[in-house]
Amino acid sequence: MENTEKKIREVAQKLLKDKKVNLVIGFEKGTLPWKSRPVFIRKHEDADKLVWNQFCENNLAVYIPFYKKMLDKGNTIAVIAKGCDARSLILHVQENVAKREQLIIIGVPCEGMLDRRKIEKEVAPGEITKIILKDDSVTIKTEKEETEQKQSNFLSDDCIMCTHRKPVVYDELIVVNIKEPPGVKRETILNEFEKKDPQDRWKYFSEEVSRCIRCYACRNACPGCYCNECFVDCSQPQWIGTTVDSETDLQLFQIIRTFHLAGRCVNCGSCSRACPMDIDISLLVSKLSQDSKQFFNYETGLEIDDMPMLNKYSEDDSNEGFFEEH
Amino acid sequence: MKRNPYIPIDVKVDKIRFETDDKLIKTFDLVFLDKKDEEEFMYFPGQFAELSILGKGESPIGIASSPTEPGFLRFTVMKVGVVTTALHNFDEGAIMGVRGPLGNWYPIEEMKGKNIVIVGGGFAFTTLRSLLIYMLDKKNRKDYGDITCIYGARSPGLLCYRDELAEWEKRKDMSLYQCIDWKFGPKGPLEEAAVEGWEPINLKEPVKTKLKPGSKKFTAFVPQLVSAVKPGAKDSYAIVCGPPIMIKFTIPVLTELGFPPERIINSLENRMKCGIGKCGRCNIGPKYVCKDGPVFSLKELEKLPKEY
Amino acid sequence: MKDSSKSIKYIEKEKLGAFIAELQKEYVVIAPKKVKEFVLFEIIRENEKPVLDFRNSRQSPKEFFFPQTENIVEYEGIIDKRVPLTRDTEMQKRIIFGIRPCDIRSILILDKLFINEDYVDSYYKRLRDNTLLFAYGCNEPRTTCFCSSFGIGPFEEKGTDGFLTDLGDGYLVEGFSEEAKKAIANLPDAAKETIEKKEKCKKLSNERAASSVPIDTIPEKLRTMFEHPLWEDITERCLGCGVCTYLCPTCHCFDIQDEMIDEKGRRVKNWDSCMFPIFTLHGSGHQPRELRYQRMRQRIMHKFNYYDDNFGIIACSGCGRCVTECPVNIDVREILNKIKKS
Ligand SMILES: Cc1cc2nc3c(=O)[nH]c(=O)nc-3n(C[C@H](O)[C@H](O)[C@H](O)COP(=O)(O)OP(=O)(O)OC[C@H]3O[C@@H](n4cnc5c(N)ncnc54)[C@H](O)[C@@H]3O)c2cc1C
Ligand code: SF4
Numbered sequence: 001m002e003n004t005e006k007k008i009r010e011v012a013q014k015l016l017k018d019k020k021v022n023l024v025i026g027f028e029k030g031t032l033p034w035k036s037r038p039v040f041i042r043k044h045e046d047a048d049k050l051v052w053n054q055f056c057e058n059n060l061a062v063y064i065p066f067y068k069k070m071l072d073k074g075n076t077i078a079v080i081a082k083g084c085d086a087r088s089l090i091l092h093v094q095e096n097v098a099k100r101e102q103l104i105i106i107g108v109p110c111e112g113m114l115d116r117r118k119i120e121k122e123v124a125p126g127e128i129t130k131i132i133l134k135d136d137s138v139t140i141k142t143e144k145e146e147t148e149q150k151q152s153n154f155l156s157d158d159c160i161m162c163t164h165r166k167p168v169v170y171d172e173l174i175v176v177n178i179k180e181p182p183g184v185k186r187e188t189i190l191n192e193f194e195k196k197d198p199q200d201r202w203k204y205f206s207e208e209v210s211r212c213i214r215c216y217a218c219r220n221a222c223p224g225c226y227c228n229e230c231f232v233d234c235s236q237p238q239w240i241g242t243t244v245d246s247e248t249d250l251q252l253f254q255i256i257r258t259f260h261l262a263g264r265c266v267n268c269g270s271c272s273r274a275c276p277m278d279i280d281i282s283l284l285v286s287k288l289s290q291d292s293k294q295f296f297n298y299e300t301g302l303e304i305d306d307m308p309m310l311n312k313y314s315e316d317d318s319n320e321g322f323f324e325e326h
Numbered sequence: 327m328k329r330n331p332y333i334p335i336d337v338k339v340d341k342i343r344f345e346t347d348d349k350l351i352k353t354f355d356l357v358f359l360d361k362k363d364e365e366e367f368m369y370f371p372g373q374f375a376e377l378s379i380l381g382k383g384e385s386p387i388g389i390a391s392s393p394t395e396p397g398f399l400r401f402t403v404m405k406v407g408v409v410t411t412a413l414h415n416f417d418e419g420a421i422m423g424v425r426g427p428l429g430n431w432y433p434i435e436e437m438k439g440k441n442i443v444i445v446g447g448g449f450a451f452t453t454l455r456s457l458l459i460y461m462l463d464k465k466n467r468k469d470y471g472d473i474t475c476i477y478g479a480r481s482p483g484l485l486c487y488r489d490e491l492a493e494w495e496k497r498k499d500m501s502l503y504q505c506i507d508w509k510f511g512p513k514g515p516l517e518e519a520a521v522e523g524w525e526p527i528n529l530k531e532p533v534k535t536k537l538k539p540g541s542k543k544f545t546a547f548v549p550q551l552v553s554a555v556k557p558g559a560k561d562s563y564a565i566v567c568g569p570p571i572m573i574k575f576t577i578p579v580l581t582e583l584g585f586p587p588e589r590i591i592n593s594l595e596n597r598m599k600c601g602i603g604k605c606g607r608c609n610i611g612p613k614y615v616c617k618d619g620p621v622f623s624l625k626e627l628e629k630l631p632k633e634y
Numbered sequence: 635m636k637d638s639s640k641s642i643k644y645i646e647k648e649k650l651g652a653f654i655a656e657l658q659k660e661y662v663v664i665a666p667k668k669v670k671e672f673v674l675f676e677i678i679r680e681n682e683k684p685v686l687d688f689r690n691s692r693q694s695p696k697e698f699f700f701p702q703t704e705n706i707v708e709y710e711g712i713i714d715k716r717v718p719l720t721r722d723t724e725m726q727k728r729i730i731f732g733i734r735p736c737d738i739r740s741i742l743i744l745d746k747l748f749i750n751e752d753y754v755d756s757y758y759k760r761l762r763d764n765t766l767l768f769a770y771g772c773n774e775p776r777t778t779c780f781c782s783s784f785g786i787g788p789f790e791e792k793g794t795d796g797f798l799t800d801l802g803d804g805y806l807v808e809g810f811s812e813e814a815k816k817a818i819a820n821l822p823d824a825a826k827e828t829i830e831k832k833e834k835c836k837k838l839s840n841e842r843a844a845s846s847v848p849i850d851t852i853p854e855k856l857r858t859m860f861e862h863p864l865w866e867d868i869t870e871r872c873l874g875c876g877v878c879t880y881l882c883p884t885c886h887c888f889d890i891q892d893e894m895i896d897e898k899g900r901r902v903k904n905w906d907s908c909m910f911p912i913f914t915l916h917g918s919g920h921q922p923r924e925l926r927y928q929r930m931r932q933r934i935m936h937k938f939n940y941y942d943d944n945f946g947i948i949a950c951s952g953c954g955r956c957v958t959e960c961p962v963n964i965d966v967r968e969i970l971n972k973i974k975k976s
């Protein structure tokens with residue numbers, strides 16, 4: 001980890017010193033034991049703020065649309081990118097948010113991020129006061145206790161299912177050996193769920209979204225959700241009600257959001273992680289990605305010259321798909 | 327027991343008429359269904375109300391009628407979005423609601439004994455009409471000095487309250503100056519009248535315009551007409567309402583004429599919902615436009631952040 | 635609160651269920667419940683027991699006074715003939731059991747806005763008037779708690795009807811208001827030692843919570859900081875979501891919306907957030923707070939300067955929810971320290 005961090009800092013420093021980029025987006029140490037947080041570096045002297053560890057969970061591509069004006073003026077941005085971040089950046093290029101040459105992708109192979117909620121659960125009702133990561137172990141301290149465990153026990157669900165840990169498209173690659181975490185195939189997890197009765201599946205889904213407080217953190221944390229006016233905010237016409245006591249509206253919100261991400265979601269898990277109500281949003285988008293793969297043999301953000309799945313048509317596209325009954 | 331401030335008072339749409347030739351602005355006269363509500367609805371010029379259409383929503387709209395003309399409430403409304411469109415679709419006889427009166431009002435007490443200069447642009451003339459009618463009322467007229475009104479719109483057909491403008495033109499106890507936008511050539515405004523009967527003023531240096539006695543209608547932008555009319559600042563208040571761009575250019579003219587900031591009065595429009603200082607939407611710094619405003623003196627505004 | 639004026643009782647932990655059941659005869663009991671892996675305040679059903687081994691609930695109980703969606707007018711019929719239907723304002727008395735002192739402080743903060751001489755929000759007042767607050771002292775404040783910055787602490791009693799302290803085997807239950815005293819009258823009196831034990835808990839906890847953000851000069855400082863590079867600096871990573879404001883026990887901005895289902899309609903108050911761009915967007919497209927930093931500035935200014943200006947109290951209770959749940963770790967304590975230093 002320290003080694004990776006050192007390399008990241010060197011690359012960022014050089015890019016800024018050589019004026020190749022105006023801005024580097026990466027991670028810095030946060031104020032909470034389980035958190036590294038996005039940081040925006042403009043001066044090469046500040047590159048030492050950059051950190052790398054298994055709490056660098058946000059998908060940094062989410063910030064690119066915020067810099068549209070800056071990009072339109074011809075500026076260049078470097079992003080420290082995990083596999084998923086890099087794929088979202090490619091999506092942004094495909095969708096004309098940025099030109100390829102304006103994004104310097106500093107690829108970092110990823111061992112998977114740890115899920116803060118899983119760690120909290122382990123020590124509850126104690127409070128995490130410190131976390132030490134070393135090799136593949138994690139030491140969790142509370143005021144009273146200390147426990148050391150394998151990191152893999154706390155891997156985030158989306159990272160467990162990750163299909164592209166190493167950035168596929170990049171400009172600089174931080175060469176490090178990563179240990180392959182115990183990957184579980186998306187199909188395996190979904191099949192488990194799909195074995196259930198439709199009523200039970202619906203019950204699970206509707207119970208999950210019934211907690212939604214419409215804070216839209218899922219949407220705002222998602223690099224694919226950058227519409228100028230989201231359908232939930234439209235008043236003319238109004239697509240969806242505004243309350244939280246209508247179950248249908250809460251369900252509609254997640255269902256429509258999910259569909260808008262067909263062939264655009266990279267399964268980074270940012271939506272689920274951002275959700276303050278622990279709603280299992282990943283399950284829905286996971287299914288969507290599985291269908292995209294199964295019916296259209298499509299995965300988001302792998303090829304720069306490709307188009308997002310639903311933007312193209314080919315004669316041998318599957319006729320089955322989203323509207324089929326499963 | 328005080329009234330629940332969120333529940334609209336029932337009113338009937340009594341009269342509707344188009345106000346402007348583009349048909350985007352209509353004036354609505356509303357009457358209370360319950361006489362008691364009318365008595366309780368005590369308002370002053372400058373206040374507004376939330377017009378409520380159950381099923382569509384509410385919109386804050388300035389009260390265009392004056393408390394000196396009892397029996398109805400008048401609102402002049404531009405068709406913009408959900409609520410205002412629904413309102414424009416109403417026929418006479420429709421039942422709807424109002425919440426109010428809300429906000430503060432023009433300083434009618436403080437202005438007593440002073441000369442009043444009213445400067446308005448476009449359809450933002452609504453609460454200025456209320457103020458004018460109030461001051462011109464027989465009982466009140468003696469309380470105020472000279473009354474000068476400068477009012478402009480893009481074209482003659484876009485001036486509001488044209489019947490009343492014609493009456494005010496004839497009055498001896500006030501002066502009314504009206505203007506419409508320049509006639510535009512390919513390179514901008516031309517040195518000629520836009521419409522017959524409207525006189526051009528000195529385009530480059532409006533201050534130097536020599537107003538012919540008796541002429542009251544000009545081709546000019548509002549701030550230029552103010553320059554040309556040169557209302558005296560001594561013992562005077564200026565009340566300015568209009569689109570932000572008009573206000574922006576009028577204030578320096580008034581300042582130049584010697585109006586101090588505490589005697590330049592504005593009315594603001596921020597997005598609103600509750601209208602009673604609860605929903606947190608309309609604030610400028612610590613002030614809620616709905617409750618502490620919408621009327622502010624320039625002096626007060628200078629103390630607030632420029633967030634409107 | 636003079637000692638003679640309060641009643642001090644004790645209840646063993648295993649008897650809590652029975653006590654709740656007793657309360658339920660007269661009151662709707664609202665208490666912490668486990669939802670997935672976190673805790674929320676909910677109405678306790680029959681035979682249900684509250685969960686009291688928690689630090690703080692994910693959302694505050696502000697929902698019970700200022701519901702996220704609340705009907706304010708109901709109506710029916712065709713559009714140009716609708717009038718408000720009258721509604722029944724009777725409601726059963728409620729007890730919120732186990733609410734943390736910071737959340738009580740937040741309610742006192744909200745009171746100033748919703749119930750004042752300008753206007754009274756009748757919906758808020760009705761819920762407030764019909765609810766007893768039984769606070770729950772924090773033996774183990776979180777590291778992200780900074781209530782002590784605001785002149786309160788983990789055992790603050792102001793604004794409570796009664797108070798609960800976890801003493802290991804049982805709870806010390808204190809009643810301050812007449813109604814609270816009545817509600818706990820059937821519990822056995824507390825022994826002297828138990829009362830002393832509470833004092834010890836309180837002392838320990840107060841010491842733990844002593845680390846705080848120095849807040850005193852902040853409102854004054856902010857007065858001159860509207861234009862300041864700090865705002866852009868602290869906002870750059872903000873996603874503009876509603877987490878900080880929707881989880882905050884003192885945030886109170888709302889929207890008013892109409893909704894028709896078939897011929898029945900309702901007008902509702904819905905929570906809204908100053909962090910959302912559409913919050914201030916005019917119908918004309920004009921936008922007074924176009925940029926993210928302007929919205930962040932509004933949030934901080936409103937809490938730490940405007941609210942203090944208007945109501946003489948800062949609109950933050952130091953609960954730390956925005957700190958722990960912000961998806962990108964924007965930490966209000968850090969912001970306050972930066973304001974202090976700039
Ligand atoms: C104090 C005050 C006085 C006003 N007086 C008049 C008047 O006399 N005549 C007139 O035509 N208009 C007036 N307006 C502007 C008018 O309120 C808006 O045009 C109207 O609310 C648009 O509503 P809508 O539902 O049709 O539009 P939408 O775009 O659908 O707006 C939805 C909601 O947003 C809010 N909103 C949107 N734009 C504005 C805005 N500019 N100001 C306040 N709230 C807004 C309203 O609550 C509105 O219902 C006034 C505004 C204020 C604040
Ligand atoms: S983050 Fe969670 S609570 Fe917030 S809108 Fe999304 S699903 Fe709802």
Ligand code: SF4
Binds near residue numbers: 879909959
């Ligand atoms: S500060 Fe955090 S929680 Fe608040 S809007 Fe920004 S990203 Fe969301």
Ligand code: SF4
Binds near residue numbers: 881883949951953
């Ligand atoms: S601002 Fe943050 S710490 Fe303060 S009361 Fe709100 S959520 Fe709690």
Ligand code: FES
Binds near residue numbers: 605
């Ligand atoms: S409109 Fe709600 S506070 Fe002003």
